[in-house]
Amino acid sequence: MEPNNIRDGEGYWWHRGVESPGCVHAHSRVRSSGMLLWYAGVACWNKVDGRSSDAIGYEDNSSARSRCGYQSCAPSDPNALNVHLVPHSHDDVGWLKTVDQYYWGAETYIQRAGVQYILDSVVTALHENPDRRFIQVETAFFHKWWKEQSENRKELVRELVNSGRLEIINGAWSMNDEAAVHYQSIIDQFTLGLRTINDTLGECGRPKIGWQIDPFGHSREMASIFSQMGYDGLFFSRLDWREKNTRLFSNTPEMLWQGSPNLGDNSNLFTSILYNHYSAPSGYCFDILCTDAPIIDDVDSPEYNYQEKIEGFASFIRRQAQYYVTNNIIITMGDDFN
Ligand SMILES: [Zn+2]
Numbered sequence: 001m002e003p004n005n006i007r008d009g010e011g012y013w014w015h016r017g018v019e020s021p022g023c024v025h026a027h028s029r030v031r032s033s034g035m036l037l038w039y040a041g042v043a044c045w046n047k048v049d050g051r052s053s054d055a056i057g058y059e060d061n062s063s064a065r066s067r068c069g070y071q072s073c074a075p076s077d078p079n080a081l082n083v084h085l086v087p088h089s090h091d092d093v094g095w096l097k098t099v100d101q102y103y104w105g106a107e108t109y110i111q112r113a114g115v116q117y118i119l120d121s122v123v124t125a126l127h128e129n130p131d132r133r134f135i136q137v138e139t140a141f142f143h144k145w146w147k148e149q150s151e152n153r154k155e156l157v158r159e160l161v162n163s164g165r166l167e168i169i170n171g172a173w174s175m176n177d178e179a180a181v182h183y184q185s186i187i188d189q190f191t192l193g194l195r196t197i198n199d200t201l202g203e204c205g206r207p208k209i210g211w212q213i214d215p216f217g218h219s220r221e222m223a224s225i226f227s228q229m230g231y232d233g234l235f236f237s238r239l240d241w242r243e244k245n246t247r248l249f250s251n252t253p254e255m256l257w258q259g260s261p262n263l264g265d266n267s268n269l270f271t272s273i274l275y276n277h278y279s280a281p282s283g284y285c286f287d288i289l290c291t292d293a294p295i296i297d298d299v300d301s302p303e304y305n306y307q308e309k310i311e312g313f314a315s316f317i318r319r320q321a322q323y324y325v326t327n328n329i330i331i332t333m334g335d336d337f338n
Contacts, residue, residue, distance in 0.1 A: 068204030072164020081327050083317055086135060088334035089122075090214060090278055091115045093140045093174035102337070103144050112289060113337035119145045123153070126160050135169040137211050139193035146200055154200075162204045171197050171207035178212065178219040186225055194229075210234035210269075213278040213332075224259030224267045233270040235330070237278050247273060248323040275323065278332045281316040283309070287338040 076082040091113075093099055101107045105114020119142070122134050136142055146154065160166035172193035176186055197205040210226045212218065216238050226234055234257070239247075247253045253275070259267030279285070285292050297306040321329050 068162050068164045068167075069208065072167075076328060078327070081317070081321055081329070083329055083331060085331045085333050087133060088135045088137065088169075088211075088278070088332060089115075089118050089338055090334060090336050091118065091138050091141050092214070092336070093138050099140060100144075103141055111337070115141045115337070116145055116148070118337070123157060123160065123166070126165050127156060130163075130165065133165055133167070135167050135211070137168075137170045138174055139168075139171055139196050140173045143196050143200075158201060158204075161201045164204075168197055168201065168205045168207045169209050170211040171205070175212060175214060178215050178222045179217050183221055183225065186222065190225075190229065208232045210236075213237040213274060220257070220259055223257040223269045223271065224263065227259050227267045227269040228263070231269065233272065235272050235274055237274040239273060244273065248275075251323060251325050253323055254325070272330070274330070274332060275320045276316075276332065279335045280333045281313060281331065283312055284316075284333075285335065285338065287335070289335075289338055 074084075091102065094102070096111045097107050097113065101110075102113050103115045105117060119136075122136075126132050126134060146157075149157070157166065161168065170193075172190040173196075174189060174193075176189055194206070197207070208231060210231050210233065212222065212234065213236060215236070218236055218239070223234065244253075253273040255271050257269045257271040259269055283292050286294060293303075293305060293309075295306055295309045296303045298304060317329070317331065320331070321327075
């Protein structure tokens with residue numbers, strides 16, 4: 001395992017950070033039967049001038065500031081199937097429990113769910129390993145968590161966002177319903193969420209992708225609003241099973257949604273339907289709420305399952321990929337309050 005900070009022969013410290021145009025160090029990728037798996041983006045080394053090893057932390061890695069957004073994406077290979085594993089947590093802003101019960105983790109007899117612990121553990125995990133990535137969606141929960149954090153912790157989160165390792169997706173106060181709400185309410189709750197993100201995280205926190213993965217049905221007006229708000233694309237999950245089947249077998253789970261005939265091309269929105277709801281592939285949920293076996297790579301263990309796990313994952317990827325026409329596919333790694 002490589003260290004996060006090293007010093008070169010001239011006495012400069014280098015910090016293991018994110019991709020940059022001049023980056024020459026190895027990418028964390030695995031080639032397998034023409035597939036390119038990005039476990040968590042790329043790892044490169046950024047020069048950190050004039051600092052001791054103790055002073056080097058993500059807070060000080062100012063060279064990463066301008067590399068949020070698409071700049072921080074792992075480079076893809078046009079000649080391979082690029083598999084993007086996207087760690088996420090779907091945290092309803094009120095469902096079986098109240099918002100505060102969900103946030104604090106109360107009333108566990110109703111549902112084991114505590115969003116504060118998810119955000120705590122995500123930020124710690126991202127801090128420990130710069131290869132890791134995570135997307136944060138619901139700003140109502142992020143706001144409650146942010147208020148509780150120390151200035152040091154807030155600065156760490158800003159650096160994670162500025163370097164693209166923590167990416168805000170959707171970013172509204174909640175993931176709104178699309179059928180019963182009035183468009184004014186949608187705009188209001190997006191305004192509140194996006195304003196909060198902007199006030200706390202700044203420009204790098206601005207979401208570019210819509211993530212309406214759990215509303216039960218989707219409206220054209222929502223696509224138009226996303227487009228008018230400057231979003232570049234949208235993922236959703238729930239649609240009638242017959243339409244999903246039709247789309248999968250006609251290789252059209254991705255489309256350019258024409259949001260409004262009046263606005264024309266200005267309302268177009270690239271839209272992709274998730275293949276596997278928004279869950280991790282069956283057998284590959286390693287959250288505390290799941291019961292899937294971990295990957296056991298000790299050949300001396302009678303529980304050794306490494307080969308089986310790798311082959312199972314690869315076959316899931318191949319199955320999904322046959323339905324999509326591009327060679328970039330998303331694998332969601334997360335679930336409800338996971
Ligand atoms: Zn939900």
